[in-house]
Amino acid sequence: MKYVKFIAIPLAVVGSLSLYSWTADTSSNSEKSTQPTSEEQPSQSINLFVTHGGCSLPFSGKVNNLHIETEARNDQGNPLESMQIHFEIGVNSFATCLGDEYTAEVQTPGLFKNDQHEKLIFESTNVYTMGVDWYQINGKLSIKGVEKQVKFFATGIRNPKESISTDLILEGQVDLSDWGIDYEKIVHGKSMEHATKWMHLNMKINLDRYLNS
Numbered sequence: 001m002k003y004v005k006f007i008a009i010p011l012a013v014v015g016s017l018s019l020y021s022w023t024a025d026t027s028s029n030s031e032k033s034t035q036p037t038s039e040e041q042p043s044q045s046i047n048l049f050v051t052h053g054g055c056s057l058p059f060s061g062k063v064n065n066l067h068i069e070t071e072a073r074n075d076q077g078n079p080l081e082s083m084q085i086h087f088e089i090g091v092n093s094f095a096t097c098l099g100d101e102y103t104a105e106v107q108t109p110g111l112f113k114n115d116q117h118e119k120l121i122f123e124s125t126n127v128y129t130m131g132v133d134w135y136q137i138n139g140k141l142s143i144k145g146v147e148k149q150v151k152f153f154a155t156g157i158r159n160p161k162e163s164i165s166t167d168l169i170l171e172g173q174v175d176l177s178d179w180g181i182d183y184e185k186i187v188h189g190k191s192m193e194h195a196t197k198w199m200h201l202n203m204k205i206n207l208d209r210y211l212n213s
Contacts, residue, residue, distance in 0.1 A: 044210075046089055046203040050106075050176070050183060050196050059106050062093035063203065064119075068168070068211050079164040080156055081129045085137060089120040111186045117145040125149075133158065133165055143179045150174050156207075164207070171202035 044063040049056045070083040091113040096102040106112070112120065124139040133156030141150045152172035156165030176183065176197050183196035 044087075044203065044205065046201055048094075048199060048201045050199045057096065057098070057102060057106065059094050059096040059103070061089045061091070061095075061120075064088045064090060066205070066210050068205070068207065070211065078129050078133065078135070078156075080133075080135060080154075080168070081127060083124070083127055083135075085122070085124040085139070085170075087122050091118050091120065105187050108187050111181065111183065112143060114144045117142070122150070137170070141174060143181070146179050148174075148178045166207055168205045168207055169202065170205060171200075173198055173200045 044066050046061050046063050047058070048061060049058040051057075064087070066085075066087040068083055068085050070080055073079050091107060094103065094106045094112070096106065109115075119142075121142040122139055124137050126138050128136040128138070130136055130153070135154045135156075137152045137154055139150060139152070140147045150172065152170055154171075155169045157167040157169065158165040176199055177195070182191055185191045
């Protein structure tokens with residue numbers, strides 16, 4: 001019996017060590033699995049609002065397929081003056097801070113989407129330098145599959161010691177009537193004397209993440 005007890009104690013110790021090792025390894029793997037991956041990073045968002053001058057409805061949306069391409073410069077010129085920008089905004093991602101009623105309003109079928117097209121798509125055509133890190137971006141904006149020429153403005157933000165901006169602020173407004181969009185008629189079934197025709201947008205883009213990606 002003494003021999004059996006002598007063997008049992010080491011076995012119990014080994015078993016305990018093995019269990020501890022397995023538990024520690026499982027815990028470590030669990031901790032690793034909770035670490036955010038690049039795919040889990042916050043998505044790019046854009047701020048928008050529609051207005052007819054008397055009041056406005058703010059909302060936000062998620063941006064997909066954001067690409068910014070530019071050529072490297074060897075001189076002291078504006079580093080982004082040759083940039084090309086493409087991005088898409090999912091209409092079904094539109095959301096307001098005013099409640100579900102207004103979120104449903106900006107997602108109304110026929111307003112910014114139809115059965116074939118559920119995204120707003122922007123593609124730049126040319127860029128003009130307005131000043132240091134200040135640009136006018138001309139391009140085509142597609143709403144419900146209809147493309148119209150638009151003009152946005154962008155401002156680069158950078159440390160004075162850096163040669164290129166770290167962030168880009170894109171902003172502008174479009175006339176919804178260019179796409180034949182009558183906001184009140186589509187959403188509420190009746191046109192207004194002063195139609196909601198302007199849609200404003202702006203977003204801050206981290207160039208370290210998206211430039212030449």
